[in-house]
Amino acid sequence: MIYLDNAATSWPKPEAVYRAMDHFMRHTGANPGRSAHQPSIEAGRIIYETRESLATLFGIGDPTRVVLTSNATEALNLVIKGLLQSGDHVITSSVEHNSVMRPLRAAEKRGVEVTVVRCMPEGILHPPHIEQAIRSNTRLIALNHASNVVGTLLPIAEVGLIARQHGVLFLVDAAQTAGCYPIDVEATSIDLLAFSGHKGLYGPQGTGGLYIREGIESSIEPLKYGGTGSRSEHEYQPDFLPDKYESGTPNSVGLAGLGAGVRFVLEQGVPEIQEREQELIRFLTDGLRAIPDVTVYGDSDPQGRVAVVSFNISGLTPSEVAMQLEEDHQIMCRPGLHCSPMGHKTLGTFPQGAVRLSPGYFNPNEDLERTLKAVGKIAAARARC
Amino acid sequence: METERYSVVLFHSMSNALQVEKLLKGMGMAVKLIPVPRQLSSDCGICLRFDRRDEPRVKATLEKKGIEIQGIHPMSR
Numbered sequence A: 001m002i003y004l005d006n007a008a009t010s011w012p013k014p015e016a017v018y019r020a021m022d023h024f025m026r027h028t029g030a031n032p033g034r035s036a037h038q039p040s041i042e043a044g045r046i047i048y049e050t051r052e053s054l055a056t057l058f059g060i061g062d063p064t065r066v067v068l069t070s071n072a073t074e075a076l077n078l079v080i081k082g083l084l085q086s087g088d089h090v091i092t093s094s095v096e097h098n099s100v101m102r103p104l105r106a107a108e109k110r111g112v113e114v115t116v117v118r119c120m121p122e123g124i125l126h127p128p129h130i131e132q133a134i135r136s137n138t139r140l141i142a143l144n145h146a147s148n149v150v151g152t153l154l155p156i157a158e159v160g161l162i163a164r165q166h167g168v169l170f171l172v173d174a175a176q177t178a179g180c181y182p183i184d185v186e187a188t189s190i191d192l193l194a195f196s197g198h199k200g201l202y203g204p205q206g207t208g209g210l211y212i213r214e215g216i217e218s219s220i221e222p223l224k225y226g227g228t229g230s231r232s233e234h235e236y237q238p239d240f241l242p243d244k245y246e247s248g249t250p251n252s253v254g255l256a257g258l259g260a261g262v263r264f265v266l267e268q269g270v271p272e273i274q275e276r277e278q279e280l281i282r283f284l285t286d287g288l289r290a291i292p293d294v295t296v297y298g299d300s301d302p303q304g305r306v307a308v309v310s311f312n313i314s315g316l317t318p319s320e321v322a323m324q325l326e327e328d329h330q331i332m333c334r335p336g337l338h339c340s341p342m343g344h345k346t347l348g349t350f351p352q353g354a355v356r357l358s359p360g361y362f363n364p365n366e367d368l369e370r371t372l373k374a375v376g377k378i379a380a381a382r383a384r385c
Numbered sequence B: 001m002e003t004e005r006y007s008v009v010l011f012h013s014m015s016n017a018l019q020v021e022k023l024l025k026g027m028g029m030a031v032k033l034i035p036v037p038r039q040l041s042s043d044c045g046i047c048l049r050f051d052r053r054d055e056p057r058v059k060a061t062l063e064k065k066g067i068e069i070q071g072i073h074p075m076s077r
């Protein structure tokens, strides 16, 4: 099997991730931070180390500013539902994932005003368009770091600066970039960073997180309330991080795996991973563009994108192409709208969508050579009909 | 156990306790996270035990890192 759906979730994972999870299940087991016996403390320690590794990766000074969640979606909901109030204005882009768009559309019903700044068809965003959209009641700019449809990177450093100058909070959705593109919350003025644990950070599914800049938590309500293992004598939610936003027994085994995944990333080095993925995406996009009847979407410059490419074969629907890739060539991809109807409207591929290939750090070159051959065959067979 | 030798730091949260444990261990101090002794009470149920002779270094580290604590108490029988 050739797995080219790493933008949905990465697979395989580094060996250390499997080992950390197996070890946790067999030998640690206990509920972290709830009891004071050594296995419980050890479970807490493992989770703390995951927090610490994430802090190192994103340039965060204090690991307790990292709130662990079940995925990027939960992190994004936490901010959008917990921060925005009726009368607030929020700015976002037209290549957002539904994990941003849907909570925003729901917030609109509560009286929050939403401006969607349009990107170019290649997914490129011009920072001045964001600045022009700022009003006196703008509370938040929520921006995807890289489109999960075309892989195009958005100019978060420039937008971060604009947000800072105007006193607007800046939320970045790093689901597609965490682990494979350098991120520094200080250098890019990020106030809130939402990320998936199960994509470029190589953790298991059901992991993710949110960085919250110091001081902002006083204006963000928790998504859930409950037991935290701290301040147990109080009936009110603690107000300090991470406990304020981490009620209930966590996904400890998953977070043990996530810690091992992040340490793998730190050992390899983000620039090394980025370079490898750029090599893969350059090879794949160049190869696809050379096939007659294939349309490739997005920025042609591999420097400006992550390892995601979407294409269509004329005369075939994305799902037909995906089915042939799987059945005849054992290649796993993802057809359709990729949870981003607006992203596809931006590209001009709504409502049929596109076929998305997302290679990962572990794909050998042969996987892509075989994929290009397979796409060539499918396109040629269609052209003969 | 010679409890006279030890003091404990009480924290508001488990994350802080774990953070400080790691810092002090990294500095070569023999510290251990233990359940909070019966006569004390803490927000998070665990505390960090250290050799009383290390108290100045422990306090300096907490201050330097800006970590709020509930208090430091000698362990007594």
Ligand SMILES: Cc1ncc(COP(=O)(O)O)c(C=O)c1O
Residues within 6 Å of the ligand: A007, A008, A070, A071, A072, A073, A074, A097, A099, A144, A146, A147, A148, A173, A175, A176, A195, A196, A197, A207, A208, A339
């Ligand atoms: C850009 C983007 N944002 C958010 C998400 C949601 O991530 P998760 O599945 O971790 O909730 C995804 C992935 O599905 C994504 O690609």
